[in-house]
Amino acid sequence: MNTSKPAAAIANSYTISATRMEIDRFIVPTVTIFIGLILCFFMLFPLSAILKMSFFKGGEFALANFTLANFQKYFTTAYTLNALWHSLYVSIVTTIIVTVIVFFYAYAMTRTTIAGKTFFRNVIMMPLVAPSIVQALALIYLFGRNGLITAHLLKINWNIYGATGIIVSEVLYCLPHAFVILFTTLSAVDIRLDEAAESLGATPFKVFTRITIPSAKYGIFSAAALTFNLTITDFGNPVVIGADYNVLATEIYAQVTNLYRFDLGATISIILLVPSMLAFMLNYYISRKTFSMISGAARPIIPPSRPLKKFSYTTYCGLVTFAIMLVFATVIIGSFVKIWPYDWSLTFRHYNFPSIGGYSAIWTSVWVSLIVGIAGAFITLVAGYVMETRRHFFKRTIYLLSVMPAAIPGLVMGLGYILAFNKPYYLFYGTPWIIVINIVICNFTLGILSSISNLRNIDPSIEEASISLGGDTFRTFFRIIFPLSRVAFFQNFVYFFMRSMTTISAVIFLVSATVHLAAIEIIMLDNDGWTASANAMCTCIIVIVLFMLGILQIVAKKTGRRPDEIVSQI
Amino acid sequence: METASKKLVLENISKHFGSLVAVQSVDLVIEPGEFVCFLGPSGCGKTTLLRIITGFEQQTTGDVIYAGKILNDVIPQKRNFGIVFQSYALFPNMSVHQNIAFGLKMRNMPQKLIDERVAEILQLVGLTEWEGHYPSQLSGGQQQRVALGRAIAIKPNVLLLDEPLSALDAKIRVRLRTVIKKLQEELGITMIYVTHDQEEALALADRVVIMRNGEIRQIGSPWQIYKEPKTSFIAEFVGTSNFIPGKKKNGNVQFGRLELAVSNIDDIDSETVYLAIRPENIELIDETRPTGTYLPSNIVEVEAEVINFLGAVVRVSFTLEGEEMLVDISEKEFERTQLKRKDKFKIYFPPDEFHLYSELFKKLI
Numbered sequence: 001m002n003t004s005k006p007a008a009a010i011a012n013s014y015t016i017s018a019t020r021m022e023i024d025r026f027i028v029p030t031v032t033i034f035i036g037l038i039l040c041f042f043m044l045f046p047l048s049a050i051l052k053m054s055f056f057k058g059g060e061f062a063l064a065n066f067t068l069a070n071f072q073k074y075f076t077t078a079y080t081l082n083a084l085w086h087s088l089y090v091s092i093v094t095t096i097i098v099t100v101i102v103f104f105y106a107y108a109m110t111r112t113t114i115a116g117k118t119f120f121r122n123v124i125m126m127p128l129v130a131p132s133i134v135q136a137l138a139l140i141y142l143f144g145r146n147g148l149i150t151a152h153l154l155k156i157n158w159n160i161y162g163a164t165g166i167i168v169s170e171v172l173y174c175l176p177h178a179f180v181i182l183f184t185t186l187s188a189v190d191i192r193l194d195e196a197a198e199s200l201g202a203t204p205f206k207v208f209t210r211i212t213i214p215s216a217k218y219g220i221f222s223a224a225a226l227t228f229n230l231t232i233t234d235f236g237n238p239v240v241i242g243a244d245y246n247v248l249a250t251e252i253y254a255q256v257t258n259l260y261r262f263d264l265g266a267t268i269s270i271i272l273l274v275p276s277m278l279a280f281m282l283n284y285y286i287s288r289k290t291f292s293m294i295s296g297a298a299r300p301i302i303p304p305s306r307p308l309k310k311f312s313y314t315t316y317c318g319l320v321t322f323a324i325m326l327v328f329a330t331v332i333i334g335s336f337v338k339i340w341p342y343d344w345s346l347t348f349r350h351y352n353f354p355s356i357g358g359y360s361a362i363w364t365s366v367w368v369s370l371i372v373g374i375a376g377a378f379i380t381l382v383a384g385y386v387m388e389t390r391r392h393f394f395k396r397t398i399y400l401l402s403v404m405p406a407a408i409p410g411l412v413m414g415l416g417y418i419l420a421f422n423k424p425y426y427l428f429y430g431t432p433w434i435i436v437i438n439i440v441i442c443n444f445t446l447g448i449l450s451s452i453s454n455l456r457n458i459d460p461s462i463e464e465a466s467i468s469l470g471g472d473t474f475r476t477f478f479r480i481i482f483p484l485s486r487v488a489f490f491q492n493f494v495y496f497f498m499r500s501m502t503t504i505s506a507v508i509f510l511v512s513a514t515v516h517l518a519a520i521e522i523i524m525l526d527n528d529g530w531t532a533s534a535n536a537m538c539t540c541i542i543v544i545v546l547f548m549l550g551i552l553q554i555v556a557k558k559t560g561r562r563p564d565e566i567v568s569q570i
Numbered sequence: 571m572e573t574a575s576k577k578l579v580l581e582n583i584s585k586h587f588g589s590l591v592a593v594q595s596v597d598l599v600i601e602p603g604e605f606v607c608f609l610g611p612s613g614c615g616k617t618t619l620l621r622i623i624t625g626f627e628q629q630t631t632g633d634v635i636y637a638g639k640i641l642n643d644v645i646p647q648k649r650n651f652g653i654v655f656q657s658y659a660l661f662p663n664m665s666v667h668q669n670i671a672f673g674l675k676m677r678n679m680p681q682k683l684i685d686e687r688v689a690e691i692l693q694l695v696g697l698t699e700w701e702g703h704y705p706s707q708l709s710g711g712q713q714q715r716v717a718l719g720r721a722i723a724i725k726p727n728v729l730l731l732d733e734p735l736s737a738l739d740a741k742i743r744v745r746l747r748t749v750i751k752k753l754q755e756e757l758g759i760t761m762i763y764v765t766h767d768q769e770e771a772l773a774l775a776d777r778v779v780i781m782r783n784g785e786i787r788q789i790g791s792p793w794q795i796y797k798e799p800k801t802s803f804i805a806e807f808v809g810t811s812n813f814i815p816g817k818k819k820n821g822n823v824q825f826g827r828l829e830l831a832v833s834n835i836d837d838i839d840s841e842t843v844y845l846a847i848r849p850e851n852i853e854l855i856d857e858t859r860p861t862g863t864y865l866p867s868n869i870v871e872v873e874a875e876v877i878n879f880l881g882a883v884v885r886v887s888f889t890l891e892g893e894e895m896l897v898d899i900s901e902k903e904f905e906r907t908q909l910k911r912k913d914k915f916k917i918y919f920p921p922d923e924f925h926l927y928s929e930l931f932k933k934l935i
Contacts, residue, residue, distance in 0.1 A: 014677040016647050025645075390626065461659035464626055465717075467646045468653040469673030469724060479672075483663040 016470040024472040028386050032393045035383045039401040042441045046416025047408065053266035053419055070267040080264070083251040084271060090163055090247065091232040091275075094170040098178050098227045099220060101171070105320055106182035107212070108313040111191065112305040115314070121183075123321040125176045126328060129545040131502040131519040133236030134538050135169035137526065138330040140241060141340055141535075148341040165241035170231045172327055175320070177230055178223040185219025191302060218286050225283035229276050233409035235505035236519075240526055248272040249411050249505065256415060256509065266419065269412040280407035328542070335536035350532040355524055357516030362540055365518035368432050368439075369500035376440045376447050376496035377489050384451030385481055389473070390463065406445035410506030413442055418509050435510050435517065442506045443499045447492050454488035455481070487556065494552045501545050576602040576637045578623070578728055578760060583632035585618055585784075592618040593629070594784040600728075603758045605751075607771035610781035611807065616764045619781070620730055623762065625649050636727060647676075652721030656733040658713045660705040666692070666716050667701045673724035691719040694753065711742040718750065722759065729754075731763045735770065747773060768808045772796060780804050803931035805846040812852070812895040813930060814845040822867065826891030831867050833922040840928040849885060849896040851923040854903050855916035868919040874909055884909075888917075 049059075057065040074080050105124065109117055127135070143150045143160035150156055160168065193215060197207045213220070235249040242250055248268055256265035305313070334340050338347045353359065383402060387395050405413070417438055421429045428434045458481065466476040482489070504519045511520045518541050525534040578600040585593040593615040600606050608616035621627035623634055625646035634641045641649055660669050670691050674684045692698045695715040705713055714734055721729055731750070735743045751774055754761050765771050771778050772792040780788045780795065788800040799805035802813065816823035816830070818841055823830045825845075832845065855869060872888035884904040886897050897917055899909075909915060 014674070014679040014683075016650070016677060018648075021645060021647055024647075459657050459659055461655040461657050462661065464624075464646075465653065465655060465659040465720075466661070466672070467626075468624060468651060469720065470647045470650075470676035471672070472647065472676075475676065480661050480663070 020472055024474070027473045028389060028391050029393045031382060031386050032398055035379070035386070036394070036398055036401060038379075039398075039404075039441070039444070042437055043401070043405060043408070043413070046413060046420040049419035050266045050269050050412065050416045053263055054270050059263065059266075059419070070263050071271075074264065074267050074271065079246070080251060080268070083246045083248050083268070086163070086245055087232050087247040087249070087272070088275070090166045090170065090238075091228050093167050094174065094231045095224050095228045097167070097171050098174045099224045101320060102175060102178040102182050102223060103216075103220060104313075105175075105317060106179055106186050108317050109183055110186040111194075111212075111302060112309060112313050113302055114305070114310050114317065120317045120321055123324055124179050126324055127173050128176050128498065129502070129549070130328070130331075130538060130542050131236055131504050131522060132173045132234050133240055133504060133519075133522055133526075133534075134331050134542075135172040135327055136165065136237040136241035137334075137522075137531065137535055137538060138327040139165055139169055140531070141330050141334050142326070146341070152341050161241060161243040162245040165243075166238045166245065166247065169237040169241055170234060172324060173234065173237060174227045174230050175324065178227050181223040181226060182216070182219050185216050185222075189215045195303070222283050222286045225279045225286065229279040229283070232272065232279070233276050233411065233505065235411050235508065236523065239523060249409070252411055252415065253508065256418075262415075262419065265415055269409075269415055272409055273407075273412055276409050277407045284403065331535045332539050332542070334532060335539045337532075340532065350530075350536040353521070353525070353533055353537065354530055355521060355528070355533075357518075357521045357524070361516035361521045362518045362537075362544075364432060364516060365501055365541070366544060368435055368517065369497045371436050372439045372500040373493040373497035375436065376443060377492035379440065380444065380447035380451045380492060381455075381482070381485060381489055382477075384448055384455050385477060388452060388455045390460075390467075391473075402448045403445050405441055405443070408442075410442050410503060411508065413438065414506050414509035430512050430514070432515050435507050435515065438506055438510060439500045439503060440496065442503070443496060447496060450492055450495070451485075451488065454485055458484050490552065490555055494548055497548055498545050501541050576727065576760075577635075578762075579633075579635040580619075580623070581633045581635065583619065583622060583629050583634070585615070585622060585627065586630045591784050593622065596632070596786055598779065598786065598789070600760060600762065602760055605754050605761045605763065605774060605776045607775035607778045608762065608764045608781055609768060609771040609778050609808070610766065612766055614781040615784035616766075616781050617732060618784075620732055620762065620764050623728070624651055624653055624730055650724065650727050652724060652726030652729040654714070654717050654721050654729070654731040654734045656736055658705070658710075658717045658737075660713055660716055660720070662705050665702050665704055666697060666708070669705070669716055670720045670723050673720065677724070687723055691723045694722070694756075695719040695749070709742075710738050711746055714738065714746060715749070718753070722753065722757065726759065728760045728762060731761065733765055734763075736765070736767070743770075750774065772808070780808070782807075799846070799925060801931065802844055802846060802927040802929065805925055805927070806931065809848060810896065811846040811848055811925075812893075814847070814890075814893060815930065816843055816845060817841055818843060828870065828891065829867055830919060830924075831865050831921045832924050832926065834924070834926060838926045838928050842928070844927045844930045846925040846927065847919060847923055849898040850883070851920065852895075852897040853918040853920060854897070854899050854907065855918055864918050865921060868921060869916055870919075871914055871916050874911055874913045874915060877909065877911060 052061050053059040054070050055066060055068070056062065057067050057069070105120075108114055109121060114120075139160050140147065142148050143165075145151065145159050145161075147159065150159055189212075193211050194207050197211045198204070202210070232247075233249060235253065238245075238247045238250050239253065246254070248271060252265045252268045252272065255261040255268060335350050336346050336348070337343065338345045338349075353361075355361075383398065386392060387398055387402075417434060421434065423429070428437070462480060462484075463476060466480050471479070502519055504523065507517055508520055508523070511517055518537055522534045522537045522541075525531070525537060580596050580598040580600075583593055583596040584591070596619060598606075608619060610616045618627060622629045625641065625644065629642070636649070661672065664672065667688055670688045671684045674687055679687070688701075689698070692701055695718055697712060697715055697719070700708065700712065700716075705716065708716065714737075717734070734750070735746055738746065747770060750761075750763075753759070763771075763774060772795070775792055777789060778792055778795045779786055782803060788795060788804055790798070795804065795808055799808060799811075802811075805811040806813070814823075814825050814830070816825040818824075818835065819829060821835060823832050823835065823843055823845060830845070835843075855864065870890060872890055874886050874888060876887045878885040878887075882901055883898040884901060886899060886909065888895055888897065899907075907915065
């Protein structure tokens with residue numbers, strides 16, 4: 001060209017490396033296949049082991065061995081059959097209570113002008129930082145046989161063990177999960193619809209029943225389905241407070257651990273899988289609809305609420321937050337007093353853990369959780385990227401595999417891991433690595449969904465700009481996509497870390513004589529009668545998780561994103 | 571350099587998305603160093619066509635050929651085409667320098683040469699003192715200059731610009747337009763520029779390609795497009811036109827009570843004709859001029875309805891035989907006539923200023 005300048009002429013002699021581009025063609029397919037294989041091997045294979053164990057005699061796969069004897073035994077034994085009815089009963093009751101409580105709570109946060117919303121929003125998220133056992137521990141301290149309120153203040157004989165205890169503790173445990181969904185839904189529905197109806201002369205009651213509730217119906221169903229799923233698959237609370245009231249999750253554990261009946265454990269797992277799968281599918285189907293309804297456009301100002309409305313909603317939210325804080329206060333105080341509720345003098349002696357695990361369990365938990373956090377955040381980001389990139393490969397298959405873990409109860413997955421990997425040639429079996437893998441897989445769905453939604457926030461032109469300038473997949477990812485996703489990456493890291501610190505059901509079958517985890521120690525301590533030390537262990541976990549969340553807040557502030565936005569995403 | 575062969579050829583390109591036809595049998599030859607604008611309303615397929623050239627979209631049929639080589643299976647990285655996006659698409663985690671250097675880094679150029687090239691580019695786009703800044707610290711116009719610099723830094727064979735100015739303010743848009751045009755002329759880069767803004771297309775392009783419903787409707791210089799719009803759609807889309815539905819009668823065109831003389835009436839076979847005339851081609855009758863200057867059949871008296879002062883011209887709307895029309899009169903004429911709303915005034919349709927069409931496109935309102 002006529003204006004060729006020296007540097008420009010030289011530029012022509014540097015071109016895109018052809019070999020690099022040849023290799024690049026295989027990167028996305030290779031990574032996709034790799035992730036697909038990981039999910040198949042660590043999710044589908046253990047699941048198939050459970051199916052094999054429940055439907056085939058001796059767990060040996062052969063046509064002649066096919067049997068329904070396990071199911072027949074399950075359904076004809078009154079005691080085990082009861083577990084199913086118990087599970088359904090507590091789950092349905094919990095679902096109804098949680099949905100109602102949370103709907104009005106979310107309504108107060110989004111449609112009224114009450115003071116202290118940040119406080120209320122943060123408190124309702126608190127149950128996420130502790131294992132789903134903290135509620136049961138607190139309730140026993142307050143309403144148990146020797147409870148502070150029942151036995152000492154009211155001096156009555158009633159106690160909370162059994163169905164009531166499970167329901168109350170599950171309600172307190174499920175609040176944040178349902179809240180995130182309903183809060184998002186109610187924030188997204190245009191408040192001007194309500195105003196329009198009011199201006200046309202509708203009474204507040206009519207506006208509420210004809211406009212507010214119908215426009216939030218998908219969110220309501222979705223929150224209900226999630227609550228049902230969480231409750232029916234939870235293990236920690238029922239095992240502590242259920243006493244003789246057995247549910248499916250505790251029954252699986254009892255069959256396997258106490259009776260060594262792996263076949264029956266697997267059978268009950270299948271029975272638990274059915275309702276939880278249904279609830280998950282319902283939720284999945286609905287949440288796709290909800291998201292299509294949400295438009296980022298409308299964020300109008302809420303008109304000031306009337307004093308009476310403000311007062312009632314403040315009282316209401318105050319009661320809910322009081323209940324949650326009471327749980328945490330009880331457990332934390334309980335870990336520091338000599339003998340609850342007789343001797344209130346302070347002591348550290350419950351922190352001298354009497355069990356084998358003790359502090360080493362906490363350290364194991366922390367480093368396992370750090371690895372889970374990094375590995376989980378990284379693999380879900382990579383998986384999200386290969387799915388969202390313009391040269392994706394088998395996107396739908398990988399997507400389907402990625403959302404499946406959310407439908408599988410942790411306990412079932414854990415049992416599947418024992419059945420599938422308890423062979424000498426699986427060297428990771430019996431080591432902390434199997435726990436790392438299990439937790440990453442169990443929480444894969446939420447991780448990947450948040451990765452995808454973050455990747456979608458990046459302008460697709462940015463990736464195309466890199467490609468048009470000669471950027472290959474590898475360098476586009478590490479120089480552009482990864483730096484742009486670092487806040488999302490850290491959020492995901494904290495999410496995985498938090499799940500790893502607090503999960504019980506996923507790993508209860510995977511801890512061994514040599515590998516102890518803090519969350520499991522709580523159950524062991526409580527089981528052996530060291531309830532105060534169980535509380536102390538709980539407190540340790542809470543402190544560690546809160547510490548990590550604190551770092552997240554600092555990182556978020558530095559990068560200029562609103563912290564509460566991040567918390568609500570978790 | 572064998573620039574003569576460095577043509578970009580599009581041969582019979584079609585693109586279907588399911589049952590939707592986005593691009594239909596496009597043939598086009600773009601000469602080296604040419605500035606071509608794809609102009610059309612949104613959804614006309616111009617962006618899809620651009621993305622097929624870049625390789626981000628695979629055409630259903632047809633070939634993209636550059637310098638005699640078929641590019642259909644060549645990945646975007648290896649086409650060496652620069653792209654400027656509507657959203658700038660700068661890398662927010664990189665400084666201006668790093669953004670411009672990115673493509674050179676991908677080519678494994680030594681750092682020293684990269685720095686020289688970046689300095690040269692910064693000079694070209696006038697951002698030398700902004701080298702260390704990040705995109706978020708720049709204005710929209712500056713960001714788009716960086717994007718432009720980043721795309722030309724790799725010495726692209728063809729530079730493709732996808733509505734690069736539509737996110738900017740009107741004033742900056744016009745200024746940056748000049749920058750782009752100057753760069754193109756100085757560097758002699760082949761440019762393809764996609765826009766829905768006809769003014770932009772006419773101002774920039776050597777050739778304008780008008781697209782509608784996935785097809786090319788007319789290719790020509792801005793002058794040709796404006797003066798000889800091939801279809802009634804182009805007459806309306808590029809600039810402004812008044813449309814007069816009429817019927818042929820005695821070698822004239824009957825329009826309501828009027829019988830207008832039209833010079834090139836034999837261009838069209840059909841009985842029903844649509845005449846198009848631009849507002850600036852309708853004349854105001856000047857009574858001082860000798861009789862015989864105007865054909866009596868083409869003089870009409872109308873009533874001024876809305877008067878819009880646009881600066882150099884004044885646009886006056888009136889209704890003729892039930893059709894709403896516009897006439898542009900110069901600011902001088904306006905001063906002379908002192909036209910006000912509801913005033914009657916006489917206008918003249920010059921017989922040779924009409925374009926004739928056999929059908930009228932349906933307006934999308």
